[in-house]
Amino acid sequence: MKKATRQHFFFHGELGRDDEKKNCHFCQIRSFATHTRFPVTIINTEDNAVLDPDFRFVDRSILGNGVELTKKEFLTGCECIDGDDCQYNTCNCLQDVEDDSSDDDDNAAADEKSYRGKFRKRTYAYHTHGAKAGRLRSKILASRDPIYECHESCVCPQDCPNRVVERGRKIPLQVFRTTNRGWGVRSTVDIKKGQFVDKYMGEVITAREANGRRAKSHIAQRKDVYLFALDKFSDPDSYDERLRGPPLEVDGEFMSGPTRFVNHSCDPNMRIFARVGDHADKHLHDLALFAVRDIPRGEELTFDYVDGIDDSDNDALDPKMQKDMTRCLCRSKNCRGYLW
Incomplete structure (x- = not known):
């Protein structure tokens, strides 16, 4: 090192x-454009290991062969004049979000009260006022609902409250050598519950290419540590042919951001969410990591690699299956013992 x-x-x-x-x-x-204010650092005080020299840090996902952006003529953004207009009128970006003024973690009466003295329903995934501004609302944080944001095609200003992931990472991260799990990631500042941490990035590839890479991997299950399917909106009955077929996948093994080194935990402090900008690009949605509780600086950042997968038929209960399974090393109180 x-x-x-x-x-x-x-x-x-x-x-x-x-x-x-x-x-x-x-x-x-x-x-990285964010280096001065929110740097990424690399440190190893455990041994002489270095990062794989073939790995490349990137600050945005790279489209692989056969993956194309939506043509410009099909892209749409909102025409809202400001953040209030986005939240309380008919913002195109929020067309798939139901009006909802409920939340379970704050006394939001003042937050929802307009300057005209009327109550208005909130549709943003984020708090918009006070100390919690910019953080995911608890109702969203406890769900697996997608997040819909304003984006580069929108008229609304850059300070629109609905551009949290759009504005990028605002937290300094450190890739460090753990004592027993290779590389990990932590922050040098405190992170608050509901705060956006960073995106999981990599090479966006077709399902066919992803399956080919799995087949070539020495241990296919090891490859799945780096592959994440963009399947949140997959639907065999969708009008969009790109959502009817097998989803694209993000491969972070050879190129990614610092979150590529985030380890798994059965009791994680972050959760990954599908974030949508332009609705025409749902098949290319972002994978955004948010803190599910307050995280003190220096604590290792983790998320559940198999969050949301039904494990009612857990093969780990069968000793015959365990020899082919990946053992979990998270050491949390509710550790499931095996990843897959």
């Missing part, structure tokens, strides 16, 4: 080292 950092800090400012700098993890994360 010291050798890798020495190379970066002492030699990568010199001319003629472009190829070397391109493959340097420290140079890659320093190139």
Whole structure:
């Protein structure tokens, strides 16, 4: 690790080292637009291990072969004049969200009361006022509902309260070497319940390509640690042919952001949500990680790799099946023993 950092800090400012700098993890994360305010750092005080030299840090997902964005003529955004207009009128981005003024974690009367003295229903997934502004409402946080946001095609301003994931990561993250689970991730600041942490990014590939990579992997179940299906809106009866077929998948093994190194826990402090910008790109929705409880700085960040999967027929209960299963190392009180 010291050798890798020495190379970066002492030699990568010199001319003629472009190829070397391109493959340097420290140079890659320093190139992020958010580096000055919300840096990503890498630290190892456990052993001499370094990150896989073939891995590349990216700050946005990369479309693989056969994956295309929706044509511009089919993209739509809202025409709201401000954040209030988005929340309380007929914002196109919220067309699939039911009006709902209920919440279970705050006395929201003042929050919902308009400047005209009337009560108005909220449709944002986020709190919009006070200390909790920008955090997911508890009702959404406890669900598996998708999040619908305003986006780059919208007229509403950049400070619209419905652009949380759209504005990107606002938390400094540190990739660190754990004592027993390889690399992990933590934050150098406190994180509040409902706060957006970061997206899971990688190469977006077709289902066919994903299955091919599984087949080539030495241990197919190990490959599934990095593959996440964009299947939130898959529907065999959908009018959109892209949602009727097998979903695209995000492969973070060889290129991703720092969340690629987040470990699994059966009692996680984060949850992953499907975040939709333009409705025409539902098949390419984001995978956004939010804190499900307050997380003190320095605590390892985790999420449940198999969240939402029915394990009523848990093969881990069968000793014959256990030899082929991936053992869980989270050590939480409610650990299920095996991942899959």
